[in-house]
Amino acid sequence: MTTEWIRRTYRVLLVLLVCSLAAAVPAAAGSSPSEGARPTVVLVILDGCAAYSLDLLPSEAYLRQAAAEGFYQHVRTVFPSSTAAGHAAILTGKWPDENGVTGKQFMGSDGTLNGFSSPQLLEAPTVIERAAKAGLRTAFISGKEGVRSLFGEDADLAVSPASVPSWVLEEVGPPPDESTQYEDYCGWYEKLDRWVIDVAGAFVKEAGPGAFIVLNLAGPDKVGHRFGPVPAPETTQCLISVGEALRGLTGVLEEVAREDWAVVVTADHGMTSVSKAIVPSELFGGIADDGLAYSLDGGVLYAWPTPTTEEAVVSALKGAEGVAEVITTSDERRALLHASHPRSAPIIAIARQGYMFTESSAFMEYTKGSHGTLLDTDVMVPLMVYGPQAVKTGIGISEIGDTVEIAGVLAELLGGLGD
Ligand SMILES: [Zn+2]
Structure with a gap:
């Protein structure tokens, strides 16, 4: 007997129970507070x-x-x-x-x-x-x-x-x-x-x-x-x-x-509990000056590079301690993650367990929880x-x-x- 079968049976029994209870209550017109x-x-x-x-x-x-x-x-x-x-x-x-x-x-x-x-x-x-x-x-x-x-x-x-x-x-x-x-x-x-x-x-x-x-x-x-x-x-x-x-x-x-x-x-x-910072300004260094916008969201970083900075941004993120995954425009994972909307960033980086993206590692002193990852x-x-x-x-x-x-x-x- 599968769990699924038990669940279905339970649901059917529940409906039958409710129906029989409803039938047992005299349905005098307008007498029930919940009628209608x-x-x-x-x-x-x-x-x-x-x-x-x-x-x-x-x-x-x-x-x-x-x-x-x-x-x-x-x-x-x-x-x-x-x-x-x-x-x-x-x-x-x-x-x-x-x-x-x-x-x-x-x-x-x-x-x-x-x-x-x-x-x-x-x-x-x-x-x-x-x-x-x-x-x-x-x-x-x-x-x-x-x-x-x-x-x-x-x-x-x-x-x-x-x-x-x-x-x-x-x-x-x-x-x-x-x-x-x-x-x-x-x-x-x-x-x-x-x-x-x-x-x-x-x-x-x-x-x-x-x-x-x-x-x-x-x-x-x-x-x-x-x-x-x-x-x-x-x-x-x-x-x-x-x-x-x-x-x-x-x-x-x-x-x-x-x-x-x-x-x-x-x-x-x-x-998720976090204790370690990934600081994008340190990671990207001079790349940002050549054309890069990015946005931090705890366990995720969204990046909009220019054609000239794209490769450097991807490789900086892929080489970073604390980054679990980097999703680019050509990545098949995008569709699976429902991240193919035109508003979705062309580069999405996901933090490893225990890490988060933050402007400064000083923030970790009073940040113990983060979210955004998978x-x-x-x-x-x-x-x-x-x-x-x-x-x-x-x-x-x-x-x-x-x-x-x-x-x-x-x-x-x-x-x-x-x-
Ligand atoms: Zn929230």
């Missing part, structure tokens, strides 16, 4: 939370309890395993070469490097846009302003600490004061993530049944970069704190959406679904292997998005 109600679904993106980090939390942590009670497994994010590309894959359900979000920066037609901060760069609709078109109330609440500016456009409510609508100030209050961030770095990010989740709770109450809310929780990423991934005590504490705030959100969902809610938890990318610790992220709507829809995530498939799960939980 539209579901409320919350997508929680734990920025920078590797799947193994979640597994290493103490068993009493809410995220571990929710994983045990709901559906839970590890899935693979896209390459590069970084914030913009990771979020775009989850929210569009498309690979980077299909949705246009290829990394941290791209070379503009004017010859300057640009970040991914404008919704005009998205080449596929987001699940937020589709939910809004399907008539659901939508919110995108982000701990990071860059993520809000890229994905928040179609949401009824779009919030980040740098963009706080007056309704949020009235209902929840302001985010933590940025000027106090370095007094207690972990505590500050715990406060920020709690604020994001509080705004979500206020929106759930205001919107009533039938809403889709996306959250970016920045703490696990920021604290993970500074102190390293779990089991670093600071990052462990951060995820425990996020879990407690999500426990509170569950209470709000039960109150407002009764039996018609689900929470999906995942991450844009993971996090290491399991960077690409394997959690996928968790809990709440009664997950059981009712007989949602199956056991066959899901990649984060690009999460948009389909969300559409199913939301009762179909009509496309």
Whole structure:
């Protein structure tokens, strides 16, 4: 008997159980609070939370309890395993070469490097846009302003600490004061993530049944970069704190959406312990003066050389200690990694385990975590679904292997998005 068979049988039994329970409840017209109600679904993106980090939390942590009670497994994010590309894959359900979000920066037609901060760069609709078109109330609440500016456009409510609508100030209050961030770095990010989740709770109450809310929780990423991934005590504490705030959100969902809610938890990318620097300015030396633009993204370096510097750039990277792989335009790996979009850099270098690309080795003193590579610790992220709507829809995530498939799960939980 295969595991697959057991999974399928379990799913069928679950559907039968739900159907028989539904039949056992007298369906007096209008008596059920959930009759005809539209579901409320919350997508929680734990920025920078590797799947193994979640597994290493103490068993009493809410995220571990929710994983045990709901559906839970590890899935693979896209390459590069970084914030913009990771979020775009989850929210569009498309690979980077299909949705246009290829990394941290791209070379503009004017010859300057640009970040991914404008919704005009998205080449596929987001699940937020589709939910809004399907008539659901939508919110995108982000701990990071860059993520809000890229994905928040179609949401009824779009919030980040740098963009706080007056309704949020009235209902929840302001985010933590940025000027106090370095007094207690972990505590500050715990406060920020709690604020994001509080705004979500206020929106759930205001919107009533039938809403889709996306959250970016920045703490696990920021604290993970500074102190390293779990089991670093600071990052462990951060995820425990996020879990407690999500426990509170569950209470709000039960109150407002009764039996018609689900929470999906995942991450844009993971996090790997690092201790060694690759410093491109030292590596490239005088090559940069002859025509070379490059962009650093932790475990990845993107380079745009000129025809005259290309060979020297490739050989400098290939000879560098700490570089695992250099992908050029002619490399067949490109298509496999979905890195063939015109915005993808012509040269992509990937760091070895324990190394990261950084402007100065002095940064390593206060940088213990990094991501961006193809290491399991960077690409394997959690996928968790809990709440009664997950059981009712007989949602199956056991066959899901990649984060690009999460948009389909969300559409199913939301009762179909009509496309
Ligand atoms: Zn991130």
